[in-house]
Every structure is written in structure tokens, then in C-alpha cells.
Amino acid sequence: MFIDFFYNLKNSGIPVSPTSFLTLQKALKLRLIDSLNDFYTASRAILVKSERYFDLFDQVFAHCFKGADMPEMEEFELDDIARA
Template sequence: MFVDFFYLLRDSGIPVTPTSFLKLHEALKSGLVKGLDDFYSAARTILVKSERYFDMYDQLFAHFFRGAELP
């Protein structure tokens, strides 16, 4: 599931890296993420390195996890 989200971000033009994905995985394993809202914040902080991609991340997250339509 999270791998598919990683590829969605990358394929949509957000420059995510395998290293950042592994860091996110470590955050998940350590118990820092308790729910979807925590995952949203952790993934955005760890995966998205530039503010210019925040809006795109928000749209892709909503589409992937909540079924919102993409513009």
C-alpha cells in the first residue's frame, strides 16, 4: 500500500527518493505514526523536500487515501 503511494508521488513529479521512503518506514516501525493523520504529516515531512510540492502532495494523498478526485 505505502509502496504504491510512493510510486504515485514519484510518477506524478514529486522527487521522492528510496532513502526517504526507508526513513518513513522506520518512523512507521518505531510507532511514531498512530493513524492516517499522523501518516499524512510524517510522509509529507519526510518525503517532500520542497514546499513547492506541498499542494500536489495534498491532492495525491487525498486521492490515494480518501478517494478524492484529482483536478
């Protein structure tokens, strides 16, 4: 499930590094994350390096963990996201 989350983030255009993903896995292994809300906060803080990707991260997270639809990448370009 977490691997799919990682690849969904990458495929949506968020530059997620394997190192940061391993850091998140370490936090899980050390039981520093106790709930879905904690996981959301930790994964956003660890995986997302720029606030320009916060909204896109929220959409991907909702899709992976709450069943929401994935954002359509054809609707906007990454530059449009960066300008917002």
C-alpha cells in the same frame, strides 16, 4: 499500499527518494505514527523536500488514502507549479 503511494508521488512529479521512503517506513515500524493525520504529517515532512510540491502532495495523498481523484498532469507544467 505504501508502495503505490510512493510511486504515485513519483509519477506525479514529486522527487521522492527511496531513502526518504525507507525513513518513513522506519517511523511506521517504530510506531511513531498512530493515525492517518500523523501519517500525513510525517510523510509530508519526510518525503517532500520543497514546499513547491505541497499542494501536489496533498492531492496525491487524498487520492491514495481518501479516494479523491488524481490530479491531471496535462493541465499544467511543473514550471507552472514552481512559479506559484
